[in-house]
Amino acid sequence: MSILAADVIVTSPDRNFVTLKLTTTDGVIGLGDATLNGRELAVVSYLRDHVVQLLIGRDERNIEDTWQFLYRSAYWRRGPVTMAAIAAVDVALWDIKAKSAGMPLYQLLGGASREGLLAYGHASGRTNAELFESILEHRAQGFRAIRVQSGVPGLKAIYGIASNATSAGNAGVRYDHEPAQRGAQPVQEDWDTRSYLRHLPTVFEAVRNEFGPELPLLHDGHHRMTPIQAATLGKSLEPYDLFWLEDCTPAENQEALRLVRRHTTTPLAIGEIFNTVWDYQLLLREQLIDYVRSSVTHAGGITQLKKLLESAAQYQIKSGMHGPTDISPVGMAAAMHLGLAIHNFGIQEYMVHGARTNEVFEQTFTWRDGMLHPGDAPGLGVDLNVDEAGKYPYAQAYLPYNRLADGTMHDW
Ligand code: EZ4
Numbered sequence: 001m002s003i004l005a006a007d008v009i010v011t012s013p014d015r016n017f018v019t020l021k022l023t024t025t026d027g028v029i030g031l032g033d034a035t036l037n038g039r040e041l042a043v044v045s046y047l048r049d050h051v052v053q054l055l056i057g058r059d060e061r062n063i064e065d066t067w068q069f070l071y072r073s074a075y076w077r078r079g080p081v082t083m084a085a086i087a088a089v090d091v092a093l094w095d096i097k098a099k100s101a102g103m104p105l106y107q108l109l110g111g112a113s114r115e116g117l118l119a120y121g122h123a124s125g126r127t128n129a130e131l132f133e134s135i136l137e138h139r140a141q142g143f144r145a146i147r148v149q150s151g152v153p154g155l156k157a158i159y160g161i162a163s164n165a166t167s168a169g170n171a172g173v174r175y176d177h178e179p180a181q182r183g184a185q186p187v188q189e190d191w192d193t194r195s196y197l198r199h200l201p202t203v204f205e206a207v208r209n210e211f212g213p214e215l216p217l218l219h220d221g222h223h224r225m226t227p228i229q230a231a232t233l234g235k236s237l238e239p240y241d242l243f244w245l246e247d248c249t250p251a252e253n254q255e256a257l258r259l260v261r262r263h264t265t266t267p268l269a270i271g272e273i274f275n276t277v278w279d280y281q282l283l284l285r286e287q288l289i290d291y292v293r294s295s296v297t298h299a300g301g302i303t304q305l306k307k308l309l310e311s312a313a314q315y316q317i318k319s320g321m322h323g324p325t326d327i328s329p330v331g332m333a334a335a336m337h338l339g340l341a342i343h344n345f346g347i348q349e350y351m352v353h354g355a356r357t358n359e360v361f362e363q364t365f366t367w368r369d370g371m372l373h374p375g376d377a378p379g380l381g382v383d384l385n386v387d388e389a390g391k392y393p394y395a396q397a398y399l400p401y402n403r404l405a406d407g408t409m410h411d412w
């Protein structure tokens, strides 16, 4: 038994996706998501030019050894490109193992620890009226937990706000916010932290007044605050009982979270751009966060994220896996199987994929009463329709970037 073929498939039904497809000598197919939003082709090259030939002939059953081989033999460790490539191989191998065992992947990971996964959606509005409408729409779609992003007076375009929020060329699908825009250049947005810090608590006050105390509310700071600003925001949001405040600082400087933690009891989530357990060392050991935001896709696959989440569990830190549309249905399925199996699941981010995406990727997951479940088909429960995928060639797309009023580049 060994790996016979490894194909890297790029498709852009509603947005770009990179998928690794492994086929064994027994004819079992495994899929892994390798999508890195805005830098997709770097991972394609990493896989096609450097990894595929290493996989052919390997025993597909040795997942841990393959992970260690790819990680250590590269010498150049960590980083989003490397870890997305390794994740794709890892997830495809888990898919194969579970299919060979005739089980849904979560059974191989220890079985179900819960009936389904509580998921949150992205509500947003330039004004409170728009935001309320978006929250109502999400509740109508079944969401029982909601991320709230709001426009800020004086700022034209900021992260997380749906405006003409339909994905390029995908009429009929309403995304809450699809930040990557197709085109040859990234779009510029603007930012002013003082206005944001003044405005946001008034938004949460209005939302609590309108929707009551029960609804779990989340917010994404998207790396734009300094530690003292983040501490200020955490404190000013305390009356509104957030489920979490996400990415309040960039946190390449993990110690920044010490200062935030000292000043606020608002729960903190971080890590969608982290790739390895080492990015979390201090954060876990000093209990500086409450939720780990890493996705299976960007943090080395099931093998590594499971270890990371198990080390988080000893500090009562839970999962909050990243789940925007740039995690493909394959990556989302991997997240659902892992989230169902681990004890310290917290919540799953869920942005609905477009109709074309769902034709390219045939899926077994269910969405019912605000809960996700990966389904019980053997493996991940996702098939890639290669003919359908072939209809949608790669289209260059970039995430936006931020400048302050005086032109200074700022974190986006
Ligand atoms: O900006 O996935 O919490 N979710 C997010 C996302 C990220 C995009 C980047 O590719 O912050 O919307």
Ligand code: CO
Residues within 6 Å of the ligand: 220, 222, 246, 247, 272
């Ligand atoms: Co985020």
